[in-house]
Amino acid sequence: EPEVTQTPSHQVTQMGQEVILRCVPISNHLYFYWYRQILGQKVEFLVSFYNNEISEKSEIFDDQFSVERPDGSNFTLKIRSTKLEDSAMYFCASSPDRVFYEQYFGPGTRLTVT
Amino acid sequence: GEDVEQSLFLSVREGDSSVINCTYTDSSSTYLYWYKQEPGAGLQLLTYIFSNMDMKQDQRLTVLLNKKDKHLSLRIADTQTGDSAIYFCAQYGSSNTGKLIFGQGTTLQVKP
Numbered sequence: 462e463p464e465v466t467q468t469p470s471h472q473v474t475q476m477g478q479e480v481i482l483r484c485v486p487i488s489n490h491l492y493f494y495w496y497r498q499i500l501g502q503k504v505e506f507l508v509s510f511y512n513n514e515i516s517e518k519s520e521i522f523d524d525q526f527s528v529e530r531p532d533g534s535n536f537t538l539k540i541r542s543t544k545l546e547d548s549a550m551y552f553c554a555s556s557p558d559r560v561f562y563e564q565y566f567g568p569g570t571r572l573t574v575t
Numbered sequence: 576g577e578d579v580e581q582s583l584f585l586s587v588r589e590g591d592s593s594v595i596n597c598t599y600t601d602s603s604s605t606y607l608y609w610y611k612q613e614p615g616a617g618l619q620l621l622t623y624i625f626s627n628m629d630m631k632q633d634q635r636l637t638v639l640l641n642k643k644d645k646h647l648s649l650r651i652a653d654t655q656t657g658d659s660a661i662y663f664c665a666q667y668g669s670s671n672t673g674k675l676i677f678g679q680g681t682t683l684q685v686k687p
Contacts, residue, residue, distance in 0.1 A: 465617075492673050494673055494674075494675075496675075496677075502679070503677050503678065503679045503680075504618070504663065504675075504677040504680075505677075506668070506674045506675060506676070509672045509673040509674060511672075511673075516672040516673065517668075517670055517672035517673070517674055519674075552617060552618065554618075556673060561673065562605070562606045562623070562667055562673075563620060563623070564620065564673065564675060565620060566610070566617045566618040566619070566620070567617050568616055568617040569617050
């Protein structure tokens, strides 16, 4: 069964460093998303992406964040200058075209900012 | 604003039914979801219901939707130890851009 994959599973970085979290959505899916979950808190929406454009972004998704689909298979989240409060589990998700409301999540990348 | 609330913990005995409850605020939400998260794993889409439905059954899972009270529930029949996980309720945001709004998750503990 096809699944969303994410790399790395755990990333440790120093405050102020740039990180890129990578996702490979399910093949032939057209809608892509990033969410995050700070330990002990709710899963929060960050951004949705369709047709090479951001459809919606949350207040969390400020100028430090960017997303890109560099080729036909990858979907990346970049944090330019990480802060301690960016430490969280980051989930990528994707949806197919005809059933756009079904979102399938990856296993997540745990980001630890020290 | 859009918000989803769940109780934090439920403990049941193996073989019993589990009922996990959720309330939401946005009455215009078109889809409501249940996701399951096992330790160290991602969010697994369990089931979802359209807002024009009152009930959906899928094997051991029954979803009930009360639109008047903005209340969603997930019933798991014959609960097994493998059902132990965190269950998240989510609603499809009114912006229709795919944004899901999640509850804080209910930890289901199944005792043998």
